[in-house]
Amino acid sequence: MAGNIKGLLDQIDAAARAYDVTEIEIISRKLVEHVRENIATHPKSFVKELKIALGTFDRPRAEELCSKLAVHLRSRATPYPFAESKTILSTLRRKRYFDLIIEVADVLIQTGQDEPNIRRQYAQAMLDLGYITAGLGVLQILEQDCLEEDNDVELAETRGLMGRARKQMYMDAAADKRPGVIIRQRLEDAVSDYAGVYAAKQDHIWHGINTVALLERAKRDKMPLSKGFPNATTTAKTILKRITSKKKTDLWDYATAGEACLALKDYPQALEWILKYTQENKYADSFEYASTLRQFEEVWKLDDDKKEHAQILHLLRAALLRQEGGRVEIENPTRNLATAAALEADKQFEQILGKERYKTFQWYRMGLDRAAGVAQICDRAGNGCGSGFLIRGADVHPSIEQKWVVVTNAHVISNDLAEQSSMPAALPADEVRIRFEAKDPNKEFEVDKILFSSPRTELDCTILSLQSLVEHENPYPIAKRLPLVGKNQRVYVIGHPRGGGLCYSIDDNLLLDHEKPKVHYRAPTEGGSSGSPVFNQQWDLLALHHAGGMNMERLNGKAGTYPANEGLYFQNILDAVAAKLG
Amino acid sequence: MPHVTFIHGIANKPPKEKLLENWEAYLAQGGLDLAAGGVSTSMVYWADVMYAEPVAPDADFESVEEGLGTAATDEELAWVEDLPAKEKAFVESFREKLGFDIESPEGDHYAPPPLEGNEDELEALNFEAIPLPWFIKRRVMKALLKDVHHYLFNAKFSPRPGEEYQVQDHIRRLFVDQLKQDTANREGPHVVVSHSMGTVISYDCLKNVPDCPSISAYMTVGSPLGISEVHDNFKPNYDKRDAFPSDRVAGDWVNVYDRLDPVAFDARIKNDYQKGGNQVVIDEKVRNSGKWRHSSYKYYGQQALCNHLSKLLTL
Numbered sequence A: 001m002a003g004n005i006k007g008l009l010d011q012i013d014a015a016a017r018a019y020d021v022t023e024i025e026i027i028s029r030k031l032v033e034h035v036r037e038n039i040a041t042h043p044k045s046f047v048k049e050l051k052i053a054l055g056t057f058d059r060p061r062a063e064e065l066c067s068k069l070a071v072h073l074r075s076r077a078t079p080y081p082f083a084e085s086k087t088i089l090s091t092l093r094r095k096r097y098f099d100l101i102i103e104v105a106d107v108l109i110q111t112g113q114d115e116p117n118i119r120r121q122y123a124q125a126m127l128d129l130g131y132i133t134a135g136l137g138v139l140q141i142l143e144q145d146c147l148e149e150d151n152d153v154e155l156a157e158t159r160g161l162m163g164r165a166r167k168q169m170y171m172d173a174a175a176d177k178r179p180g181v182i183i184r185q186r187l188e189d190a191v192s193d194y195a196g197v198y199a200a201k202q203d204h205i206w207h208g209i210n211t212v213a214l215l216e217r218a219k220r221d222k223m224p225l226s227k228g229f230p231n232a233t234t235t236a237k238t239i240l241k242r243i244t245s246k247k248k249t250d251l252w253d254y255a256t257a258g259e260a261c262l263a264l265k266d267y268p269q270a271l272e273w274i275l276k277y278t279q280e281n282k283y284a285d286s287f288e289y290a291s292t293l294r295q296f297e298e299v300w301k302l303d304d305d306k307k308e309h310a311q312i313l314h315l316l317r318a319a320l321l322r323q324e325g326g327r328v329e330i331e332n333p334t335r336n337l338a339t340a341a342a343l344e345a346d347k348q349f350e351q352i353l354g355k356e357r358y359k360t361f362q363w364y365r366m367g368l369d370r371a372a373g374v375a376q377i378c379d380r381a382g383n384g385c386g387s388g389f390l391i392r393g394a395d396v397h398p399s400i401e402q403k404w405v406v407v408t409n410a411h412v413i414s415n416d417l418a419e420q421s422s423m424p425a426a427l428p429a430d431e432v433r434i435r436f437e438a439k440d441p442n443k444e445f446e447v448d449k450i451l452f453s454s455p456r457t458e459l460d461c462t463i464l465s466l467q468s469l470v471e472h473e474n475p476y477p478i479a480k481r482l483p484l485v486g487k488n489q490r491v492y493v494i495g496h497p498r499g500g501g502l503c504y505s506i507d508d509n510l511l512l513d514h515e516k517p518k519v520h521y522r523a524p525t526e527g528g529s530s531g532s533p534v535f536n537q538q539w540d541l542l543a544l545h546h547a548g549g550m551n552m553e554r555l556n557g558k559a560g561t562y563p564a565n566e567g568l569y570f571q572n573i574l575d576a577v578a579a580k581l582g
Numbered sequence B: 001m002p003h004v005t006f007i008h009g010i011a012n013k014p015p016k017e018k019l020l021e022n023w024e025a026y027l028a029q030g031g032l033d034l035a036a037g038g039v040s041t042s043m044v045y046w047a048d049v050m051y052a053e054p055v056a057p058d059a060d061f062e063s064v065e066e067g068l069g070t071a072a073t074d075e076e077l078a079w080v081e082d083l084p085a086k087e088k089a090f091v092e093s094f095r096e097k098l099g100f101d102i103e104s105p106e107g108d109h110y111a112p113p114p115l116e117g118n119e120d121e122l123e124a125l126n127f128e129a130i131p132l133p134w135f136i137k138r139r140v141m142k143a144l145l146k147d148v149h150h151y152l153f154n155a156k157f158s159p160r161p162g163e164e165y166q167v168q169d170h171i172r173r174l175f176v177d178q179l180k181q182d183t184a185n186r187e188g189p190h191v192v193v194s195h196s197m198g199t200v201i202s203y204d205c206l207k208n209v210p211d212c213p214s215i216s217a218y219m220t221v222g223s224p225l226g227i228s229e230v231h232d233n234f235k236p237n238y239d240k241r242d243a244f245p246s247d248r249v250a251g252d253w254v255n256v257y258d259r260l261d262p263v264a265f266d267a268r269i270k271n272d273y274q275k276g277g278n279q280v281v282i283d284e285k286v287r288n289s290g291k292w293r294h295s296s297y298k299y300y301g302q303q304a305l306c307n308h309l310s311k312l313l314t315l
Helices: A002-017 A021-037 A043-055 A059-075 A082-094 A098-110 A116-128 A132-148 A152-175 A180-200 A205-220 A232-244 A251-263 A267-279 A286-299 A307-322 A333-344 A347-371 A417-421 A570-581 B016-029 B085-098 B134-152 B167-183 B197-208 B296-300 B303-312
Strands: A327-330 A374-378 A384-392 A404-408 A433-436 A440-445 A447-454 A461-466 A490-495 A504-515 A518-522 A533-535 A541-553 A561-569 B003-007 B040-044 B156-160 B163-166 B190-195 B217-221 B253-257 B282-285
Touching: A002 A021, A043 A059, A043 A082, A059 A082, A059 A098, A059 A561, A082 A098, A082 A116, A098 A116, A116 A132, A116 A152, A132 A152, A152 A180, A152 A205, A152 A286, A180 A205, A205 A232, A205 A251, A205 A286, A232 A251, A251 A267, A251 A286, A267 A307, A267 A347, A286 A307, A307 A327, A307 A333, A307 A347, A327 A347, A333 A347, A347 A490, A347 A504, A347 A533, A374 A404, A384 A490, A384 A541, A447 A570, A461 A570, A490 A518, A490 A541, A490 A561, A504 A561, A518 A541, A541 A570, A561 A570, B003 B167, B003 B197, B016 B040, B016 B296, B040 B167, B040 B197, B085 B134, B134 B167, B134 B197, B163 B167, B167 B190, B167 B197, B190 B197, B190 B303, B197 B217, B217 B296, B217 B303, B253 B303, B282 B303, B296 B303
Parallel strands: B003 B040, B003 B190, B190 B217, B217 B253, B253 B282
Antiparallel strands: A327 A504, A374 A384, A374 A433, A384 A404, A404 A461, A433 A440, A447 A461, A490 A504, A490 A533, A504 A518, A518 A561, A533 A541, A541 A561, B156 B163
């Protein structure tokens, strides 16, 4: 490998001495290709490349790198270095590419890099993907090995994960309404895992707080546990005292202290800690905030209807949406929008947040407000086929009399037979039912008429009026210009993902490029369905989302393809409407 | 594409790219995300003309953005001694106006209580009344005095061994060259946004430098332009009835001030910079938080400033 590089460098040197520019270019390309192909043999460079790919949500490049690593590992005489192995897995984890962790960790372990940390991350990825039994199996073997090797640090982490696996089993079983005795045993096992580690050493506050969370959950679920477990309130107080007496606190301490205050029913203090936690956004990413939010919603069962709970939940959601790759899911839009609006108007809450955090909150609230105008497009049977959104008729064209019209893709609704016979097939207007989940999920609207349509090969847009009046306020401001490319600009897609299930999701996307009328952006996860509105960072309507794929052709004459979502610039749609309607 | 050319103010600064990034972020905090609105930006950076090296990029901006808290910016005034008589007279007069020779009644760390009553009723801000500790006020005023003098009197200055500048000539060139670059082949509004001493430089160039390009609109923030020692020393002669740089500013001039900003001494300037005898400058008052009211980031985080800039850029 090194020999090849040296040979190529010698050739470049010779070409340079001969002033042969063409030859230099040819050999340089070979050199780049050689380095790319053999990147895995240089662990530090590999980690750097992987971080670049993950930083831009470039999943295919991450997959390619992981495949190259796997090939290299199989031909390697010695185990891959531990430090880089660990970093590779944790980096993949921060972007939630759990399947790639399993792919890489499996080969790492097979080829000799079977340090407990690697096996633990392997098991953790299984849990994250929902393979609880398999993950638990790996953890149980690891637990024994840690005991034999007196590896207390890894033992504590392993048992913590075992607790997490059993906690998940309890939650799943409870959700499935399994017989009480089975559910109770799972909960008891989970508490035992966490409490055992915490009892052995109270430095393990993560295990301690999970013990508290589960004991409180047992109380709430009226699930009697065996005696011998610690008292939740006392443990919460001890944890809190330990954190406040620490000379140096970190991100997780804040979240843990917040949980301890929940156990003590001290909501103002819990809010204070979560404020600190969300303020440390330089050191956190969307993964951390999403995990905490999930813990608060699923384990602590915080409820948006209670003001003191809603404050904490919305604060976490706002922090999550502000982070790169953040995705906020809105399952009960009517309630979520109302509680967030009430908090925005609450002067006391404004004071608690302080000026800057209040602005972040206002920004998030504005995003939620945009969701109020998003529609779900369904067929007659009520199956979700896409998204759409309300826009003021006068903003589309002065001749449009209707106050509000709906915009969606032509490949979702069209009376054009060509659109109806293409794949995916568009619905004819008279077969469409439209719902606005944030207003009244039970009310359906029918199409009055199609006012404008442009085929999927052009602007992929249908604008239509409704048969009955829809109550709506706050029209979307329309962006007058495209954002700058290369300035780490984000765009936000609000839609009904995968045709149903969740009501809305707001996805953070990295703006990749634009060439009128196309705008390209990329999110870490799939999301946003056809016909969704795409907003710029100021929540101005920027584009109509219409497609996404792993092999989108690049824009502005650049060769090749890349994974991207594609939207159509809304100003171009307005121009086309003006050209047609005069 | 619309464009904003920024120019910074007194005292040392972080490196150019970092300063520009920070200013964009502050405006976004105030509700104006320039990149999202398709607005490009540039920075006229002149801190390296006056200082040997920039402030560390990751420094705490709350305290050092304007050079506060760093011993290096507590300017010695030895440079005054060898000045020609006319310049010395200017310095003395300006020094008296700024008032930083006044002894603190309670020691250097004494900070007067917040002003009571209506800030708007203040004619000009009095050094003693500024609610900041004495030693900080003195640093700021010394930095302002030095920057204003060196610029207006085109002093020779050497920030680093082997480099010497005629301060006004060099900074004027930096500003004009940046503006030329920013106006070339550009469509859409072009606005200059200047802060603190940057308002003196940008005004001087727009008014007095023959080859300075024209712009669509102008914004001054936390400006000392209202101080008579400043405008009386613009060359050629300053005439308040025709002081608006009409030849090079096609649209509005918005001046944003805080009455307790110690640099924006005579904060309202519409009377001092008239257009054909008419008061057309839009003086916009804001109230920055905390004691230190001159910070660019506090100004840029103001919604009123962002709304004005948004309008000037026709966003």
